């Protein structure tokens with residue numbers, strides 16, 4: 398049977414959009430997929446020349462004429478050829494861009510962090526529901542086959558026994574000269590929003606999803622943020638302790654854009670029988686190590702045949718093909734929860750973005 402082909406419109410032409418379109422174009426057979434496929438049909442930038450240059454650089458010659466360049470995001474939302482809009486703008490614009498796309502009747506996959514605050518996330522959830530459209534935050538790592546094995550080892554096989562502690566770090570040195578948006582509060586910069594998503598990812602997979610926790614919030618959240626010397630309006634690092642009373646797990650998470658995570662250990666989950674370690678890279682992991690206290694060790698390898706963004710794209714294609722409005726593996730309620738956690742971290746540290754960035758319509 399011919400695969401269901403999802404037609405994508407890409408909004409913004411920065412670093413992640415380049416990676417994403419590469420994975421859309423990659424042959425699904427290379428990752429063993431035959432039921433869905435992807436076709437980029439439109440690219441929008443703030444200038445049409447930039448959109449065309451992106452298409453010329455990224456799309457193979459035989460497909461290029463099928464991709465329409467737009468010089469404004471709004472034009473792309475109106476394109477009837479587009480099934481789903483991929484929002485790849487800086488974090489401060491995710492809310493507006495997703496809202497505009499939904500209001501134009503488009504399904505949306507929005508880059509992480511979903512929004513800047515939980516109210517915006519809830520509003521998008523509300524609008525998608527009202528409009529009967531698909532919406533998801535693009536936390537791509539969640540769709541890695543590795544993550545499925547990680548949660549199975551932890552929660553089903555209970556390979557390390559009863560879990561007690563989680564250490565989760567996601568830190569990447571961002572040069573302010575080459576990555577200025579990450580130091581700019583007006584674009585929603587800072588370590589928490591950009592890197593904290595991955596710091597929290599492993600905590601959520603372990604604790605929020607723990608069978609004893611039943612998707613409850615942590616009982617205690619204690620967070621420290623250091624402001625950047627480049628711009629005091631963003632955090633250069635966030636450290637957070639969360640305590641989850643029902644499963645009795647404490648998590649220590651760190652995210653920094655001043656230093657890199659050392660390669661040996663990004664995530665460490667410790668239980669009564671041993672530990673599970675995810676060595677680098679916390680957003681794009683390829684290996685799980687299990688080290689048991691009795692001396693036994695196991696290694697699980699998951700080579701990625703590309704960047705790895707295609708797994709989330711495949712999930713979106715299947716959902717839209719099947720008429721689903723949310724993805725079961727990463728529902729909107731969890732994106733909202735993830736934003737609430739980040740709101741609380743910022744509240745404790747009095748980190749507020751400019752009013753136009755925090756803005757949310759009443760609903």
Ligand SMILES: NC(=O)C1=CN([C@@H]2O[C@H](COP(=O)(O)OP(=O)(O)OC[C@H]3O[C@@H](n4cnc5c(N)ncnc54)[C@H](OP(=O)(O)O)[C@@H]3O)[C@@H](O)[C@H]2O)C=CC1
Nearest residue numbers: 409410411412413414442443485486487488508509510591
């Ligand atoms: N899933 C993942 O692995 C990753 C996700 N991300 C997320 O994706 C988003 C984009 O990140 P990234 O691609 O690195 O960002 P870039 O700075 O590389 O690109 C962002 C793009 O957004 C558009 N844009 C719109 N308004 C502005 C503005 N005021 N200033 C600058 N750019 C603007 C520009 O495209 P144009 O000129 O065409 O309009 C620009 O190229 C972020 O939210 C980030 O957290 C980032 C990296 C990896």
Ligand SMILES: O=C1OC[C@@H](O)[C@H](O)[C@H]1O
Nearest residue numbers: 509569591592594595680
């Ligand atoms: O989402 C991300 O994952 C990888 C990081 O290097 C990147 O900056 C971040 O945005």
